[in-house]
Amino acid sequence: MKEISNLMNYRDSVKVVDATLRDGGLVNDFFFDDRFVHDLYLANIKAGVDYMEFGYKADKEMFDREKFGKWKFCDEEDLRAVVGENDTDLKIAVMADVGRCNYKQDILNRDESVIDLIRVATYLNQIPTAVDMIEDAKRKGYEVSCNIMAISTAQEGDLRAALEILGQSPVDVIYIVDSFGAMYPEQLQRLAALYVEYAEKYGKRIGIHAHNNQQLAFANTIEAVGDGVDWLDATYSSMGRGAGNCAMELLLGFLKNPKYNVFPVIKFIDQHMNKLREQGVVWGYDLQYLMTGLLNQHPRTAIAFTKDGRKDYAEFYKEIVTMD
Amino acid sequence: MKEISNLMNYRDSVKVVDATLRDGGLVNDFFFDDRFVHDLYLANIKAGVDYMEFGYKADKEMFDREKFGKWKFCDEEDLRAVVGENDTDLKIAVMADVGRCNYKQDILNRDESVIDLIRVATYLNQIPTAVDMIEDAKRKGYEVSCNIMAISTAQEGDLRAALEILGQSPVDVIYIVDSFGAMYPEQLQRLAALYVEYAEKYGKRIGIHAHNNQQLAFANTIEAVGDGVDWLDATYSSMGRGAGNCAMELLLGFLKNPKYNVFPVIKFIDQHMNKLREQGVVWGYDLQYLMTGLLNQHPRTAIAFTKDGRKDYAEFYKEIVTMD
Numbered sequence: 001m002k003e004i005s006n007l008m009n010y011r012d013s014v015k016v017v018d019a020t021l022r023d024g025g026l027v028n029d030f031f032f033d034d035r036f037v038h039d040l041y042l043a044n045i046k047a048g049v050d051y052m053e054f055g056y057k058a059d060k061e062m063f064d065r066e067k068f069g070k071w072k073f074c075d076e077e078d079l080r081a082v083v084g085e086n087d088t089d090l091k092i093a094v095m096a097d098v099g100r101c102n103y104k105q106d107i108l109n110r111d112e113s114v115i116d117l118i119r120v121a122t123y124l125n126q127i128p129t130a131v132d133m134i135e136d137a138k139r140k141g142y143e144v145s146c147n148i149m150a151i152s153t154a155q156e157g158d159l160r161a162a163l164e165i166l167g168q169s170p171v172d173v174i175y176i177v178d179s180f181g182a183m184y185p186e187q188l189q190r191l192a193a194l195y196v197e198y199a200e201k202y203g204k205r206i207g208i209h210a211h212n213n214q215q216l217a218f219a220n221t222i223e224a225v226g227d228g229v230d231w232l233d234a235t236y237s238s239m240g241r242g243a244g245n246c247a248m249e250l251l252l253g254f255l256k257n258p259k260y261n262v263f264p265v266i267k268f269i270d271q272h273m274n275k276l277r278e279q280g281v282v283w284g285y286d287l288q289y290l291m292t293g294l295l296n297q298h299p300r301t302a303i304a305f306t307k308d309g310r311k312d313y314a315e316f317y318k319e320i321v322t323m324d
Numbered sequence: 325m326k327e328i329s330n331l332m333n334y335r336d337s338v339k340v341v342d343a344t345l346r347d348g349g350l351v352n353d354f355f356f357d358d359r360f361v362h363d364l365y366l367a368n369i370k371a372g373v374d375y376m377e378f379g380y381k382a383d384k385e386m387f388d389r390e391k392f393g394k395w396k397f398c399d400e401e402d403l404r405a406v407v408g409e410n411d412t413d414l415k416i417a418v419m420a421d422v423g424r425c426n427y428k429q430d431i432l433n434r435d436e437s438v439i440d441l442i443r444v445a446t447y448l449n450q451i452p453t454a455v456d457m458i459e460d461a462k463r464k465g466y467e468v469s470c471n472i473m474a475i476s477t478a479q480e481g482d483l484r485a486a487l488e489i490l491g492q493s494p495v496d497v498i499y500i501v502d503s504f505g506a507m508y509p510e511q512l513q514r515l516a517a518l519y520v521e522y523a524e525k526y527g528k529r530i531g532i533h534a535h536n537n538q539q540l541a542f543a544n545t546i547e548a549v550g551d552g553v554d555w556l557d558a559t560y561s562s563m564g565r566g567a568g569n570c571a572m573e574l575l576l577g578f579l580k581n582p583k584y585n586v587f588p589v590i591k592f593i594d595q596h597m598n599k600l601r602e603q604g605v606v607w608g609y610d611l612q613y614l615m616t617g618l619l620n621q622h623p624r625t626a627i628a629f630t631k632d633g634r635k636d637y638a639e640f641y642k643e644i645v646t647m648d
Contacts, residue, residue, distance in 0.1 A: 270638040270639075
């Protein structure tokens with residue numbers, strides 16, 4: 001039975017991070033209209049969400065400004081146009097990908113920025129660069145998390161080495177990221193135990209970012225809460241790459257801290273998310289994502305299947321199984 | 325950590341029950357075309373499914389034959405038109421609701437029927453009638469399960485009394501039924517421990533029938549497997565009342581017994597389930613079902629919301645919260 005097993009109590013250390021614009025932006029190339037972003041900001045404040053991730057700090061030399069909406073880059077003036085000085089309890093986060101962010105230049109000193117949290121996203125083999133980014137962001141005055149992606153394909157030995165390095169870095173939060181939506185709650189439990197071991201040794205917090213390929217994003221997230229994981233990513237209507245993420249409406253319905261309130265989330269979905277779907281933006285659980293999750297593969301083939309408007313699931317299954 | 329915790333092994337005692345026609349029939353009043361039913365039967369055989377539930381044995385005095393498809397009644401000749409003598413490894417099940425089934429008359433002796441398993445569905449306060457039905461079916465020669473519905477609103481004392489009575493009855497399998505989709509895996513774990521206590525005392529098996537209101541039907545089902553629950557209900561594409569059930573495609577992807585094969589399930593979904601949706605048959609996770617699940621309410625208000633084609637989630641939430 002879990003620490004929070006009476007399901008009536010809550011842990012103050014739990015933080016909810018809204019990743020709708022960032023992971024959802026991968027679905028529509030970050031072309032959210034201003035009203036959507038502004039209303040999402042207000043909804044998060046009312047819902048008691050702790051952090052709102054606005055998007056990426058992407059390298060403008062690598063990515064064409066014309067091809068993406070502004071939340072791919074999260075320029076300071078674009079953030080301020082929404083949040084002003086952000087005189088609220090909601091903190092502002094952005095993601096910086098290893099190898100895709102000109103962080104020394106594009107991440108300002110914190111006293112010049114409304115951003116509170118820099119989320120460094122890395123694969124296991126890029127940890128040394130991730131540490132350089134973490135140190136840079138820490139020096140500039142930010143809270144910093146490190147999101148180790150695609151963890152379902154990692155070897156435990158490599159993961160231990162990475163957690164040891166990150167433990168000794170100034171990072172505040174280390175994330176379990178099930179990029180492929182391949183993990184079962186039981187596996188999550190074991191992985192959380194491993195992360196928590198290093199977190200306790202080095203005084204870090206642990207986070208979880210789940211994908212919904214097997215309809216387990218919410219289940220894995222609440223499993224993680226019971227295992228001592230504190231930072232929980234979620235998105236409105238599960239909006240996110242491929243099968244999407246843990247749904248904010250499910251998560252806030254579950255969490256018992258009175259500061260959280262699910263109604264503003266429902267209201268936002270009512271006003272904005274169906275409209276988005278009607279405009280042809282497609283995400284969420286479907287058979288092609290189940291298949292890549294089951295096979296522990298990157299969802300890129302399933303995303304292409306979706307983009308092509310294909311529905312021949314059986315043919316697709318044969319394709320990816322024989323590719324394996 | 326669970327008994328099957330290495331996720332590599334399997335338990336021979338696990339049985340998979342396809343409830344697509346029965347729970348799915350609640351969505352389309354059992355009007356499945358013959359090709360659908362026949363192909364589903366073949367898919368189940370190929371997929372290694374253990375039991376296929378064809379529908380209800382509903383009382384023809386209570387229910388108008390004109391208003392429902394034939395699987396509401398599961399007449400012997402209709403079953404035989406699909407399965408012949410059913411000379412296969414797939415066993416045939418039907419459901420008999422307490423108070424809605426003329427069981428003494430409508431359930432034949434097993435030697436006159438292709439049915440193998442009678443599933444008696446009951447609320448907690450109807451257990452004495454359920455026991456009469458169980459004894460009747462046992463006398464006639466069937467395997468019998470008892471599905472105790474709406475368990476998320478039960479008092480533990482009442483449940484213990486019911487399990488004691490059922491333990492002493494000749495029933496083979498006792499089901500945990502989360503009719504409202506209100507339970508979290510952790511609660512399921514505790515409930516499973518209680519059922520297993522009586523199962524061990526009286527030599528019964530335990531089953532799980534989950535609903536997907538909070539996207540936890542699959543998660544709760546695999547939680548249950550790890551807790552010693554053997555009989556697992558699932559439906560193709562989660563088809564079932566309201567938010568639907570545990571998806572067969574997820575469950576067979578998870579189970580490791582080599583007799584199970586997910587590909588025939590994918591093929592059937594490819595050929596039949598999208599067509600059904602295009603015909604306007606609506607089921608599956610949506611915000612209105614999340615809300616009734618969260619509030620531990622019967623989904624009837626959410627089903628009405630869906631039938632009316634409403635999308636005003638925020639208004640609906642206000643309605644059911646103030647009704648509470």
